[in-house]
Amino acid sequence: MDNTLKKGKAKGVSVRKVRVSYGAVHVIRELDFEIARGEFIVLLGASGCGKSTLLSVIAGLRDVSGGQIWIGDENVTWHEPKDRDIGMVFQSYALYPQMTVRGNLSFGLRMTGADKAVIDKRVAEAAEILQLTGLLERKPRQLSGGQRQRVAIGRALVRHAGVFLFDEPLSNLDAKLRTELRGELKRLHKQLGTTMIFVTHDQIEALTLADRIAVMEGGVIRQIGTPKEIYRHPQNRFVAGFIGSPGMNFFDGEVQVRGAEARFSGRGFELALTGYDFATGTPTPGKAVLGVRPEHVGTRLTGQSPFQASSPILSAETMGAETLLWARLGEDPLSIRVDTLQGLDEVSRITFEIDPALVSLFDAQTGQRL
């Protein structure tokens, strides 16, 4: 393979104090973050959180209201999109309908006046990586959704860009293809080592693809970290509720501190916080919210957990391999994710454990992790 496609070309991206607003509407408020060379970063959030706006600002398709965008060691804030050394893939594929696959792939290079030999070589190379070689003379309308999206990826690939931008590229595909193409993207990233910025609202995509995830809400990044950090130690209640499916259970209550021992007292239950890793190091008493993931409720009893409770099963939802049981913790509803093969959907009462080391605690007022 042409070695310019390899790691050497990847560039870092730096977003510095970027603001985007339309009149009084602030789409992005003072964003600051760094993306390392070769990193796969996912911007995750619900629609309207500013993630796509941020991407188009990085691409140069939209102007910033303030701040700077750096790609590599260059301040590209005022650069045209074509001068930013980026490739971009869109949700709607955005292929040129009247051009063949070859035409689509080579368009960018033809615009820059590259040699025909170089164009042919790069098109062949991209087509091979994306398994499009047999389809080069077809028109986009003769391709399936997955093939179209591969052409769109190829169009970014042939430009040998330093940074690849993906704007929800898998959202228009059906579930099976999405999984397939997700795997291909991951493989492509490994193979090419390029910097990739990927926008999605789908947390599964984010968790599987990303080196780091930036969870966005209302134009700000609520947390940025590895998928594991985001899942295990959500920094605030928003991230905790957003990540994980089925979602985290939340319980209102209070943290009480007696000497060295901290307890969470909810409505009708008390949980000793032995082994909980407080963000500030030491527990502080006060109103708090306890978060427990449905998959972290233990139903295969070890007998070693400091907390054990039992509850009637109110309902059960079977999702193939797993079953979601609805029970109670104190007076509040609790969902529990179990292996369907355990057969717990047929019993009427369940005893479970909660490991304090796996829960999350948030300040009731600020929503910040305790």
Add this chain to the structure above:
Amino acid sequence: MNHAAIPEGPKPRQISASRIAIYVFLGLSAVFFLLPVYVMIITSLKPMAEIRTGNLFAFPKEITLDAWAKAWSGACTGRVCEGIRPGMLNSFKIAIPGTLFPVIVGAINGYALSFWRFRGANLVFTMLLVSTFVPIQVFIFPLVRMMTATGLYGTLPGIILIHTGFTLPLTTLLFRNFYASVPEEMFSAARIDGGGFWSIFTYVLLPISTPIVIVAVILQFTGSWNDYLFALIFAGRENQPMTVLLTSIVTSQYGEKEYNMNMAATMLAAMVPLIVYFASGRWFVRGISDGALKG
């Protein structure tokens, strides 16, 4: 034996009363619009003697093309008796540039208005929209003065300029609305791919504009071919198109009205737009109905 129909397979089609009513209405409408055409054709093929008998709808007993020949090359307009023929060339000379300029400039305008949102683009768009509602008669006198002052009055470039100016808002709107249905992402992709203002227009947007180009060309061509008012006022004696000559032929005759020749002249003047419609009708309907792009 009574076979009670068991619902299976395609549902049998039934002819309902409303269907019949629709067909009757459509049939009557067709007759209503076709009858004058029928009268024109048969009258143009009759000799005057037969027309004098006064049976308007009767099929000609004796078919003759004399009236057509006379209308084409012998009918008198004032002192000249060259028929409608010289007008044909003039009509083409006016209608072809009068089509090309507004369509090309309109396409570029529409493209710029939809994709390159410059400051005040919306204001320009609103002004264009409003300008299409102003009755054109208002402009005639000032325009006559302006054209006279610039020496364009009564010249071919003058009448072409008039056609271009008056139809530009329409073609711009046509193209702007068409391009509004093109996904913004395609334009963004082309910008990232390194396309500039002209290259995106030429390589990405023009190739997908065929339906709207056809609509615009048909509208413009038939519009400027059929125009009478502007041609009469601005074209000058040298450049009178068929429409103007036709009126002269029909109105400036001495003695008996030659209905057959008038009918033939009218048919001749309408011939080119008719051919355009028949040849491109399918495209025209398609272009109007699918504004949206199908990938």
